[in-house]
Amino acid sequence: MEATMKKATFYHAGCPVCVEAEQQFASALDPKMYEVEVVHLGESRSRLDEAEGAGVKSVPALVVDGIPFHINHGADLSDLR
Amino acid sequence: MEATMKKATFYHAGCPVCVEAEQQFASALDPKMYEVEVVHLGESRSRLDEAEGAGVKSVPALVVDGIPFHINHGADLSDLR
Numbered sequence: 001m002e003a004t005m006k007k008a009t010f011y012h013a014g015c016p017v018c019v020e021a022e023q024q025f026a027s028a029l030d031p032k033m034y035e036v037e038v039v040h041l042g043e044s045r046s047r048l049d050e051a052e053g054a055g056v057k058s059v060p061a062l063v064v065d066g067i068p069f070h071i072n073h074g075a076d077l078s079d080l081r
Numbered sequence: 082m083e084a085t086m087k088k089a090t091f092y093h094a095g096c097p098v099c100v101e102a103e104q105q106f107a108s109a110l111d112p113k114m115y116e117v118e119v120v121h122l123g124e125s126r127s128r129l130d131e132a133e134g135a136g137v138k139s140v141p142a143l144v145v146d147g148i149p150f151h152i153n154h155g156a157d158l159s160d161l162r
Contacts, residue, residue, distance in 0.1 A: 008109075024145045028089075030111040064105045069152050 008034045011051050012060045013042045017074035021060040025071060041080050052077060089115045092132045093141045094123045098155035102141040106152060115145070122161050133158060
């Protein structure tokens, strides 16, 4: 029996703090449990609303199962608009 | 050939923000890559110096491969002394 895959979305803006977090975190999640999507909000501004709707206030942030986690601090979401 | 296990230490202080992060994060890391240790700094004050030495400023925090990541904000390390 297979476990249900959970969704994890890593939002970033290409800043050094973001890149470090991505390299350590997004790739560290258990690939058997999580389907990880990486979203560059500086390039995909159309997804800013989605990120904000999930409770993301700054990047880098990881939304796991709908819950936002802010990892260190690179930039406020408002600075990306 | 087996991959070398990396060390990840999750520092917390039992606060609600910490518990949520622990449940989502510490258990989400790939068990094939990371050996995860969970340290309650409120109960193990002797490890405050170690956490501070790794660059931890607040909990919850995850130190992965020696690099500290602050996840949301529960309490400052100085409040635990």
